Amino acid sequence: MPDLVPALEITNLSVGYATEDGIRTAVDKVSFSIAPGEFMGLAGESGCGKSTIAQSILRLLRAPGVITGGEIRVAGHDMLTANSDRVRELRWHTASIVLQNALTSLNPVKRISAQLKEVLERGGGTKTPAELLEMVDIDPSRLSAFPHELSGGQRQRVVIAMALALSPQLIILDEPTTALDVIVQQEIFVTVKALQKRMGFAVLLITHDLPLLFDVADRIAVMKDGKIVETASTATFRQHQEHPYSKALLSATPKVDFTISEPVAERKPVPPVLETHHLVKSYGRNPFTGSAVLRAVDDMSFRLAPREIVALVGASGSGKSTFGRIVTGLIRPTSGDILVDGHTPVPVSRRRPGTPRAAQMVFQDVYGSLNPLHTIGHHLRRAVISAPGTDKRDVKTRVAALLTEVGLTPTENYLDRRPHELSGGQRQRVGLARALAASPKLLVADEPVSMLDVSIRRDILNLIARLRDEQGVAVLYITHDVVSAGYIADRIAVMHRGKLVEEGPAKAVLKNPQHEYTRRLIAAVPGGLGLPIDQSQVALS
């Protein structure tokens, strides 16, 4: 009765990382099992040990990671006592894995056909590479393509096809769509669910995104600090969360509250803080026709009033970040007019100390946007000193005031710390303080929370909203996440392929999207927006 053997059975698994002070436990006596054909979700924040479990299952854990105890059985095979040849034999035949980063999980210098064949050559597969591609809805003529010739979503599909090549009983999906857009994410999961129905494999989906699990998983386990704090069927979990951490995790996800009606915008004829007319940014030029190869921003006419938060929503590659960079003067438009606080943005290279900066940037990458060699105090002092109209004697008080504004108190605790001593959320607060140093009229926040853990995203969004209320700064919030846009923004503008396709009051756009693309974007949001969505809208053809 092979069907009664669980696809995965983990008993008392403990995994640690060897450090100078002995072994630091990352996974602490975790036990769970997955039935054949079951879709199990494992949710938790970064550092909770969920990916460590994924790697332990296939014995992929590298030094300094060590499995310190417990048992792992994949389809009845003991993975921990087997010798390495046996483990290699079991890999992919019993369980396969899809890694988070679709862009780097295929070898860039080998054709995808070769990378698929490599697996099939191990024997046991019944499909040809072409059939595998067809299975995940990729044209088999793309077999001879190299990974960089495929989109991120297509690459992840290739990896999924690869994972299914030897018909394993279990597939581990380790944050497979975190780097992808919601629409692509939805399409991939529609494919995975359909294949699962047909082939009957079990899935372990590891993610930080609880609403996504509500949509796809049969059962959900929540992990915190190396322990599983709660396991329940999705239906039960949705209604009631046993553990306070599960509740916290769920409530941390921003939701759009449609019960609060939007304040009627004052229609005073104030000059806008940002205004563009037919703004175009194009890249590359065809040598024969002179036409642009790519129009990243295509004829954008846009206004942003003082004290207004506008979310610029779009998929990656829609041109929204390019627009933000033009606004802050980081790049120059090809044609069209742009006025920030009544002036054309000064290119960064021609900026001198004292030049007014009406628009300031808050970056997505909280790890890369602060120089690791300098202290927080240094970062802020530099920003304050170069701001226009600064009295050199006030620098210290101004830095302290900025830290207080972004909630990093007591301030003297932070001045001498370096970025690596701060959490991601604290770093983004420093990023906000730095942007505020020049007393800008407009903050351009480019995906400020997408790299942060779910539980602190809402805090940062709330902080941005509070800064608007207290400082009167306008915010251009650039994001791919419609939910957070609806949560924070007064107005939403949707960009698609460089063009502005829809614009309006936030909740009106979300409730009643006019453009086809906006509708698809909203329908793809896992768990919905917090309002009943017509199910026919969600189902994909």
Place this chain on the structure above:
Amino acid sequence: MLYIAKRLAFYVLAAFVAITVNFFLPRLTPGDPASTIVATYSTTLNEESLAALRQAYGLTDDPLFQQYLTYLGNILRGDFGRSLSNFPAQVSDIIAAGIGWSVLLGLTSVLLSFVIGSALGALAAWRRGGIFDRVAPPVLLFLGSFPYFFLALLLFYFFCFKLKWFPMGNAYSSVNPPPFTLSGIGDVLYHLIAPAFTVVLVSLGPWTLNMRNAMIGVLSEDYLTLAEAKGLKPRRVLFSHAVRTALLPNVTALGAAIGGVFSGQLLTEIVFTYPGLGYSLMRAVSAVDYPLMQALFLIITLSVLAANFIVDTLYVLLDPRVRAGQGA
């Protein structure tokens, strides 16, 4: 294909610039070498010989531009004029006699150090932190810190002079180049060992270190984890995925190394009196043989360009991302 055509056009342009500089530079300096030499002989030679000498140098009263065109034409026909030190031998003949040996020694040593160095580097990274990884890089760097000629002298003294394991010089035993037979080839290889070994020993360090570093980067990539997860044999993961990708930076370096063959092994050739271009260059310099020198400089420049073009082309085959024209 378009990419290769673009690169080719670039290299043709670069070669043209090199030839032009090579022509104008000696002529722009006051008291250019050719007329200096003619002037030195002007008292001792009769009018007729002087005229002949001028002609041999291509030293005419034509306008500079006219001379330049003549020079370009001569180069296209492979005519570099006559050598002074071996008068009246054609410079092109002297070069033709030496270039084969230089290419043989250069390619052998560079390819050997490329292959051995990359293999050692891959091994060190694969068993990172192992004994080999801890011992090999410092030892190789120590060897690499020797100047070529010093190590060459050392090896020459012990292996050729004291132990007499290897011949004391030249590229073959007989007076004339050996026939293309098994024993002839063996004789050539026997003479090749000592100088090639010197060059390999000195240049091994960077190849090993670069390969090791590239490998360590590649080994942490997701596609390596995936290759391992796919249950591929470790040997296959190593060669088909890790080495295949990590080799790319070394291939770039190979272009520079092959281009530098003639200048790099110059001293080695001199120590082992190996009859290559480096040896010819030394003789040309000591005999103030300007036509030969000028031709040798040109050959060195052109060989750098040619080698780089070959590597560029090779790169297109090895790295598909270049084909799309994104970076190099």
